Amino acid sequence: MCRSKSKTDATEPTATKRTRSSRSSRPSKRSSTLDIPTPPISSTSSAAPSTSRSNTSSVNYTTSSSNRDNSRASISSKTSLSSIRESLPENPHIYNFSEICTATNNFLAKRFPSSSAAWRCSLHSKDVIIFQRRLRRSLEPSKLRERLSLICRSHHASLINLLGASISGDHIYLVYDFVNGANLADCLRNPKIPNFTVLSNWMLRMQVAMGIANGLDYIHNSLGLNKNFVHNHIKSTSVIITDQPSFHARICSFGTAELCGEIPEYHHQKQHQEGNKEITEITEASSSSSSSKVKRTNSKDMRFEGTRGYMSPEFQATGIGTQKSDVYAFGVVLLELLSGEEPLRYKLDKETGSYRRVSVIETAREAMAQESSGPGTGKEAGGGGGGRLRTWMDRRLKDSFPLDVAEKITRVALDCVDEEPEKRPDMRDVVGKISKLYMKSEQWSNRMGVPTDFTVSFAPR
Structure with missing residues (x-):
């Protein structure tokens, strides 16, 4: 053969x-x-x-x-x-403006509820959200493509992917993946049903805190080798909570600050330095070169966008977003998640008949100050102490949470909102602390052996 x-x-x-x-x-x-x-x-x-x-x-x-x-x-x-x-995911697109117009029906389509200048539509057979933002500085096409390629490398479970962008006149149109869910603010505060929240138990809120912290840590420390990325728009409306049963937190609008020119050019030219030294240099440079322009509201160059309650003191003074100002905003969101309250609200004073402004940071500091100076503190949800902190925490949790973990994570949030930026922790350290508290919460939940949305504490409020 x-x-x-x-x-x-x-x-x-x-x-x-x-x-x-x-x-x-x-x-x-x-x-x-x-x-x-x-x-x-x-x-x-x-x-x-x-x-x-x-x-x-x-x-x-x-x-x-x-x-x-x-x-x-x-x-x-x-x-x-x-x-x-x-x-594999597509390369970042620089869309033609005609494609944006066609997808949004010449901007006559129904706007997305969470923003006044956003549209949910289909683009290149994908379900997307298109955001319209004003350009602070004009970008050359090569510069735009370079920044897009860096930002679109982000593929993290806690970030919503940026697909591409288009520029027309003094506006930029950012195209993001659409994710089913609701923003964190609506999940915590539904005006139609104020006594209801989908985040009704402690473990869900710890899961959301972990997701936001991991996403912000990835932006700050893992995305660029020689670039210090800044989100600059951390707030409860910029966090999407996905639909049941996962309830995962995903940060949206990453890349807006970079592509709209909100971050100064010299901020990206710096190599990695000690965080405190870098923030000091940026603040000094901005205050010395443009301190007079910061106070002028009619100066287009120095106008900046921010949300009251989330802006750090140095950001309010200079308008320059840094990683430390991101940490400050994250601390506010964390306090918001624990208390269920808005960052800033106005409360009627019955004695004077006038309204006074109430900050969630101030109320948290008062609660922790009284907690530490009290006669005794309970270390479990069924303990007899911790009355002041329990009063400050969201009532819809029904006192069903480990008090020692609640105290520690509140202190982490207060460290993040310190007035001085050099005293705020790095997000890498924040993630480490919240991870340990998350594991302690799991041990508490397994030990309790009851539904986590059921009250097991009889301590007076």
């Missing part, structure tokens, strides 16, 4: 050999797509000379068949690589 096979190989018609060689000389579309050279398939069959000895012909035939198998394996591996490449 081996001799007959060898004879067949040796007496193969010349036309057939030419046909195979011509096929092998054709360029492969897959290899040109992946830039991987493909060895000719027929070269293995014509490379082995035929002899009359049966043992030699057997070896040659075996070598030829094995080489064919290797070639087939190479083709199949390239096919799998091609399919993997097609499944």
Whole structure:
């Protein structure tokens, strides 16, 4: 049998050999797509000379068949690589303005509820949200593409992906993936049903805190090697809580500050330094060069956007967003998550008949001050102490939470909102502390052995 096979190989018609060689000389579309050279398939069959000895012909035939198998394996591996490449996320798009107009029906489509200048629509067969923002500084196309390529590298479970952007006049249109859910502010405070919240138990709120902290830590410390990325828009309306049953927290609007020109250019030219020193240098540079412009409300160059209650003192003075101002805003969101209250609200004073402003930071500090100076503190949800902190915490948790964990995470939040930026912790340290408190909360939940939305404390409020 081996001799007959060898004879067949040796007496193969010349036309057939030419046909195979011509096929092998054709360029492969897959290899040109992946830039991987493909060895000719027929070269293995014509490379082995035929002899009359049966043992030699057997070896040659075996070598030829094995080489064919290797070639087939190479083709199949390239096919799998091609399919993997097609499944990877798209490169950042710079959309034509006409595409934005078509997707939003010339901006006549129904606006997205969470923003006055946002539309939910379909673009390139994807369900997206398009945000309209004003450009603080004009960007060249090459600069825009460079920044987009850096920001679109972010693929974190706690971030909503930016797909691309388009510029028209003095506006930029940012295209994000659409995620089903509601923002954190609406989850905590529904004006139609004030006594209800989907985040009705302690573990859900700890899960949300972990998600936001991880996402912000990724932005600050993991995304760029020599770039200090800043979000600059951390607030409860910028955090989306996904639908049941996951209730995961995802940060949206990342990249807005970078692409709209809210972050100064020299902020990106700095190498990684000690955080406190870097913030000091930025603050000094901004105050010395443009301190007079900061106070002028009619100066277009120095106008900045911010939400009351989330702006750090240095951001209010300079308008320059930094990682430390992000940490401050995160601390406010964390206090908001624990208390269920707005960052700033106005409360009627019955004695004077006037309204006074109430800050969630001030009420948290008062609660913790009275807690530490009290006669005794309970360390579990069923303990008798911790009355002041329990009063400050969201009543819809029904006192069902570990008091020692609640105290510690409140202190973490107050450290984040320190008046002096150099005293605020790095997000990497914040993530480490919240992770430990999350594990303690899980141990508490398993030990209680009852539904976490059921009250187990009889301590007076």
